[in-house]
Amino acid sequence: MNVRxxxxxxxxxxxxxxxxxxxxxxxxxxxTGGTKPPSIPQLQTLGNGEGQLNIVAWAGYAEDGSNNKxxxxxxxxxxxxxxxxxxxVANTSDEMVxxxxxxxxxxxxxxxxxxxxxxxxxxxxxxxxxxxxxxxxVSSFLKQRGWNSVGGQMYGIPHGWGANLLMYNVxxxxxxxxxxxxxxxxxxxxxxxxxxxxxxxxxxxxALYLSTTKPELGIKxxxxxxxxxxxxxxxxxxxxxxxxxxxxxxxxxxxxxFESGTSVIGTSWQVxxxxxxxxxxxxxxxxxxxxxxxxxxxxxxxxxxxAHPNCMYKWMNWISSPAVNAQVAEYFGEAPAQTKAxxxxxxxxxxxxxxxxxxxxxxxxxxxxxxxxxxxxxxGDNCTPYSEWVDKWQQIKG
Numbered sequence: 001m002n003v004r005x006x007x008x009x010x011x012x013x014x015x016x017x018x019x020x021x022x023x024x025x026x027x028x029x030x031x032t033g034g035t036k037p038p039s040i041p042q043l044q045t046l047g048n049g050e051g052q053l054n055i056v057a058w059a060g061y062a063e064d065g066s067n068n069k070x071x072x073x074x075x076x077x078x079x080x081x082x083x084x085x086x087x088x089v090a091n092t093s094d095e096m097v098x099x100x101x102x103x104x105x106x107x108x109x110x111x112x113x114x115x116x117x118x119x120x121x122x123x124x125x126x127x128x129x130x131x132x133x134x135x136x137x138v139s140s141f142l143k144q145r146g147w148n149s150v151g152g153q154m155y156g157i158p159h160g161w162g163a164n165l166l167m168y169n170v171x172x173x174x175x176x177x178x179x180x181x182x183x184x185x186x187x188x189x190x191x192x193x194x195x196x197x198x199x200x201x202x203x204x205x206x207a208l209y210l211s212t213t214k215p216e217l218g219i220k221x222x223x224x225x226x227x228x229x230x231x232x233x234x235x236x237x238x239x240x241x242x243x244x245x246x247x248x249x250x251x252x253x254x255x256x257x258f259e260s261g262t263s264v265i266g267t268s269w270q271v272x273x274x275x276x277x278x279x280x281x282x283x284x285x286x287x288x289x290x291x292x293x294x295x296x297x298x299x300x301x302x303x304x305x306x307a308h309p310n311c312m313y314k315w316m317n318w319i320s321s322p323a324v325n326a327q328v329a330e331y332f333g334e335a336p337a338q339t340k341a342x343x344x345x346x347x348x349x350x351x352x353x354x355x356x357x358x359x360x361x362x363x364x365x366x367x368x369x370x371x372x373x374x375x376x377x378x379x380g381d382n383c384t385p386y387s388e389w390v391d392k393w394q395q396i397k398g
Contacts, residue, residue: 044128049308050307052083053084053315096111100118106306107316108303111296127156127316132316137322155299193245194265202237208292210232225371227382254266274353292365
């Protein structure tokens, strides 16, 4: 169960860099391996809006001004298109999958640990990118990827992305670690004060580490694990469990843990480091370790049974437009997918902070992808599906 509870937050003004410590050049593989998703027609021509749009979104992705009048990209869209937007905020990827399957919603801002489940389950339709003009200037490294496409067919429009970084309190962790060993094999140095992301998809972080430290396991892709490889990652996480003081899902809890000193090292997002730095309570640093990192790339997807497909296409073009994508990225704290968004951010160095167009850094990220029995890297049909990861995660946490 992915508990990626993401509350919206303003980005702190502190510039905290991602340090590339000899990062891997391996990027997420394209396609999915094996079976084909159900045949669902895509929209061929864009018509008039139907007057309404019902979407499922992460908190902060479809603000309507109710939290802050200045943060509103829903009403301007409605005024321009006539599509009145109803937003259902979801707290987990599992919740998003369940909601879209009801047929009551037109689209969703799916993360990579949900998107393949939606595609292969027939819950979302392929996207005709010709009907989304702003797609042309979306970062190329987010297109035709294993979590948002199958067989060269896009199933959505990229929204924003980021890496799961290693963050540490510089006044406590003095050796400036640049490897995930700090939270795995060397975790006992900070026993009780290590923190980790609370989700089955975190198993991929352990698998990524093992791919370099135990090459005999033969792990090539952290989301394409055989039963033996999965067991090895689980064993590592069970060992780590003794050093973990707290698992986090709501990022504000990790902010509080670092500021209180109950956590001093662990997996993090850049927005968390920026928030802590802006408060000037604790000095932290973030690093992209030598093994690379997992990360997320969210995608706007249209429901297979969308009642308002024209409005959903208009929304996908709107939310990926330079000015709006810049607004959302700054409000939420992530790299925008739209390359032209960097010309519209209010914080002029925002795209530098989040490395928005940094292809080298993007290549070192292994973006969340839903594990399948048909290995998502195309290596065979002997991999472990997400349901097994869920069972294993429950065993890890006890």
